Amino acid sequence: MIPLSYYLTLSAVVFLTGLVGVLIRRNIIIILLSVELMLNATNINFVAFSQYFHNINGQVFVFFALTVAAAEVAVGLAIVIALYRAKSTINVDEFQLLKW
């Protein structure tokens, strides 16, 4: 039996990788991919706890997280396309419409 802390460590590593990706990258598509990394890290946590506490509710929550991830990707990529159409770039530093 693998200790629960191993799963938590793996999940923390993946989550931190995603967080660093959101903070340091300027390509908006890579930022969205990093958000996916973070969602997957939380899903690993949910499934590991679900297995160790013998409670199926954690897996149901992964289901809902997956639904939200799908919706987020659809809307996020639509926004990326609209932004690219308006500014011809996907560098987040160029999007300064609200800054003055």
Add this chain to the structure above:
Amino acid sequence: MEHLFFFYFALIIAAASVLVVALHNPIYSALALLIMFFHVAGLYVTLHAEFLAAVQIIVYAGAILVLYLFVVMLLNLKHDDRYHRQWPIAACVGTALVVEAIILTLLKGRTTSPLPSNQGTAVEGLGNTESLGDVLYSTYLFPFEVASLLLLVAMIGAIVLAKKDIGGEATQQP
């Protein structure tokens, strides 16, 4: 044997997620994310969540990642991007969080939390898919319906956002 599988999956997941962030070409990043999704699915199988493993491959690798690849290829990026200029702050935050995680992991031995008793929702005799469906369609029926509404709203929102001419010339290129 169990440990061997776990360390294999964990190593590939960690390496692929680092590659997602570090690679410069967005297509390579998306493909690294694909590898990561497959190995997360393998990890789910070792955790006896077979249905979620299948859903992970179908939804994440099959739908979400294809959407990403479509958009990456549609936008046809020429210039390579550099890192954000805030990366020293990101490095500081990341290092602090890593240190905290390591400390918490090392402290794990002296905080032994008792396992709570089964809440009655774990159906041991059934398979994973059956017990999941049992809970999903009884306890979580209302959130399930709300999730379908959420997907509908996301679909309509994506169509409206990506449509070419919303309100005449309002979104035309200046």
